[in-house]
């Protein structure tokens with residue numbers, strides 16, 4: 503399998519080359535040259551598989567430059583019940599992403615049972631193991647530089663901690679994350695993890711990362727890499743649980759299901775789109791946004807108008823406070839029939855800070871791909887957290903509540919509706935308390951998280967001091 507850039511002007515690469523690179527040299531995103539399609543017989547075989555077998559079966563279609571046995575070992579190391587241990591009492595941790603039936607034809611797909619209680623662990627844990635493997639084979643090292651507002655940082659650090667050949671330099675806004683989120687990162691004592699708290703907001707952290715990444719000499723001298731959401735390895739890992747969820751709630755392949763996906767950078771739902779292209783019988787893919795509803799506007803009108811960070815609201819589902827979805831280009835590339843020159847025309851406008859509107863024929867294709875969308879507000883989240891708790895005794899987090907709202911807007915009685923649970927409620931316990939008046943129960947291992955010793959440096963908002971710190975510690 504070779505990978506091509508959406509912008510059509512980059513060399514074709516193998517999986518491992520795409521894995522360690524970021525953007526393609528032409529500024530585009532890498533995608534597989536074609537999507538492998540499963541036959542009905544293959545789907546029948548997959549139906550009986552464990553999560554690990556399913557992951558291996560799917561990854562193998564996209565990865566042909568890692569020996570089978572090695573890939574198998576990476577998958578088994580990544581997806582273990584010990585790592586994904588926070589399943590609810592009625593669920594089995596071995597299932598990695600178990601489903602939770604709420605009522606007839608309404609299910610949660612629990613993606614957040616990993617070490618940082620958000621779905622990002624599913625992909626990050628895989629990156630941790632496969633990065634270590636590939637770097638080891640090539641005799642290379644990597645210094646991952648990232649910025650986080652709360653969820654990506656912990657997932658990346660828990661995945662990379664203790665990994666050979668890898669160091670993580672993670673910038674976070676000093677004093678603005680929740681105590682739980684900062685404790686998750688800052689309590690890690692591993693010597694390859696470096697937490698840098700910047701006196702500023704998340705955008706300042708992001709700007710420092712961008713400034714460092716633009717300095718190509720510094721970047722190559724210091725072997726700077728990234729694990730941001732455009733990484734193809736992350737999308738690939740997320741395809742698996744769509745299959746897992748589908749097989750869990752159906753008995754034969756003639757049945758179709760709907761998936762609702764709380765969406766920010768369009769990574770998660772992009773994996774759902776690819777699963778559908780691979781032959782998974784999906785009826786609707788429902789895009790759920792919060793008040794930051796750029797994507798909802800697009801799916802309703804065909805007009806894509808990203809907003810600046812000043813026009814992005816801070817909401818109670820903060821991991822979806824995104825107004826320019828970094829993986830959206832991959833989807834539009836497919837929608838435009840993989841016509842790179844058309845894609846370039848569209849993204850030229852986006853890169854100039856403008857918007858584009860799809861031609862009617864392309865807008866129609868959104869329906870063929872099964873996409874619909876909805877947005878929600880704080881009051882909807884609070885109400886759905888309350889009603890899901892009252893009706894089923896299940897506590898959900900604010901992002902999953904955005905999903906439930908969108909699912910209710912679009913659910914059709916004949917199709918099972920699977921809502922992706924993208925974080926556990928303890929991660930956003932204040933909003934949960936506001937909705938139901940009780941705090942979600944913390945797993946014992948996290949009871950005293952905020953009391954653990956913390957390791958982090960506080961820096962002024964300065965590119966030079968971050969650069970110097972990296973040079974001194976890499």
Ligand SMILES: *Cc1c(COP(=O)(O)O)cnc(C)c1O
Pocket residue numbers: 620621622653654731764765766767768769770771821822901924925
């Ligand atoms: C990252 C995140 C999202 C958004 O996922 P995308 O892949 O960026 O669309 C939704 N919910 C939670 C809890 C997240 O951490």
